[in-house]
Amino acid sequence: xxxGFIGLGIMGKPMARNLMKAGHELYVYDIIAAPxxxxxxxxxxxxxSPKEAAEKGDLVITMVPNGPQVKEAVxxxxxxxxxxxxxxxxxxxxxxxxxxxxxxxxxxxxxxxRFLDAPVSGGEPGAINGTxxxxxxGDKADFDxxxxxxxxxxxxxxxxxxxxxxxxxKLANQIIVALNIAAVSEAFTLAVKAGVNxxxxxxxxxxGLAGSNVMNAKAxxxxxxxxxxxxxxxxxxxxxxxxxxxxxxxxxxxxxxxxAQEILERLHFDGHGQCDHSAIALYYEKLAGDTIxxx
Ligand code: NAD
Numbered sequence: 001x002x003x004g005f006i007g008l009g010i011m012g013k014p015m016a017r018n019l020m021k022a023g024h025e026l027y028v029y030d031i032i033a034a035p036x037x038x039x040x041x042x043x044x045x046x047x048x049s050p051k052e053a054a055e056k057g058d059l060v061i062t063m064v065p066n067g068p069q070v071k072e073a074v075x076x077x078x079x080x081x082x083x084x085x086x087x088x089x090x091x092x093x094x095x096x097x098x099x100x101x102x103x104x105x106x107x108x109x110x111x112x113x114r115f116l117d118a119p120v121s122g123g124e125p126g127a128i129n130g131t132x133x134x135x136x137x138g139d140k141a142d143f144d145x146x147x148x149x150x151x152x153x154x155x156x157x158x159x160x161x162x163x164x165x166x167x168x169x170k171l172a173n174q175i176i177v178a179l180n181i182a183a184v185s186e187a188f189t190l191a192v193k194a195g196v197n198x199x200x201x202x203x204x205x206x207x208g209l210a211g212s213n214v215m216n217a218k219a220x221x222x223x224x225x226x227x228x229x230x231x232x233x234x235x236x237x238x239x240x241x242x243x244x245x246x247x248x249x250x251x252x253x254x255x256x257x258x259x260a261q262e263i264l265e266r267l268h269f270d271g272h273g274q275c276d277h278s279a280i281a282l283y284y285e286k287l288a289g290d291t292i293x294x295x
Pocket of ligand 1: 007008010012029030031035048062065069070072093094095096120122123125230235243
């Protein structure tokens with residue numbers, strides 16, 4: 001199949017690669033030239049705009065930071081809608097506010113174009129290995145149609161409901177991940193201050209009830225003092241902002257999410273916005289005057 005792919009960052013580039021490996025013809029676009037040139041060398045065709053990606057592709061996938069970028073790529077000048085054919089399917093795999101997904105869904109529908117929100121979880125390793133968890137909102141028939149393509153990039157793809165439901169599910173995911181990283185940071189700081197090596201704590205508890213995919217992925221980064229992203233603090237701020245805005249709109253209480261957001265904001269202003277979100281550890285390290293980093 002011919003696929004227009006827009007947004008070739010930490011996630012989009014390996015996802016596009018997996019589609020190519022599975023035999024699909026990729027037409028790639030990003031506002032930055034370097035990843036486009038890199039994928040072009042590997043067999044993709046570089047295109048000059050989202051409009052051209054839609055003209056050349058049967059299907060269009062977007063993987064950009066947030067709602068404003070999705071709107072720019074899909075609804076903006078030289079955007080997907082200017083090049084899309086009637087009935088064409090656009091799948092946005094970025095994590096954006098559910099209301100933004102619904103806006104783009106409606107604008108697409110008004111022009112006879114189909115739109116799904118299909119954000120992912122699983123991070124860069126999941127994108128590279130094709131094992132992402134994909135959560136999808138929109139029309140069920142469109143999800144069924146694109147399921148096999150999604151499963152090239154993912155280990156699971158679940159239909160969550162009408163337009164926006166995929167991104168509501170993703171917000172739930174992001175709350176759990178942020179609070180889990182904060183809990184691991186807080187607990188490991190306690191261990192360090194009380195004189196127990198965090199590596200020992202990790203080995204002792206990872207198989208018990210406190211064990212989690214988040215702890216398995218992020219505790220080793222904290223103990224190595226390695227905060228190379230991964231998933232950037234600034235992107236997690238974006239997700240929690242979207243969660244808090246959605247919580248206010250629907251009347252869901254999010255007191256812990258707001259606290260996690262304050263920690264992330266502090267880290268952003270301390271210059272760590274481009275670090276992996278495991279750098280939540282740095283917030284605790286600064287307050288405690290000690291480090292989780294340990295041999
Ligand atoms: P990234 O910053 O590495 O990549 C985003 C890419 O989009 C960049 O290459 C950027 O140049 C491009 N871009 C920005 N605006 C654009 C536009 N208008 N048109 C075309 N390209 C544009 O971010 P990422 O980590 O790849 O994340 C992408 C999305 O996936 C985000 O919504 C993020 O929240 C989500 N996500 C990320 C991870 C992760 O671990 N990194 C995990 C799950 C979900």
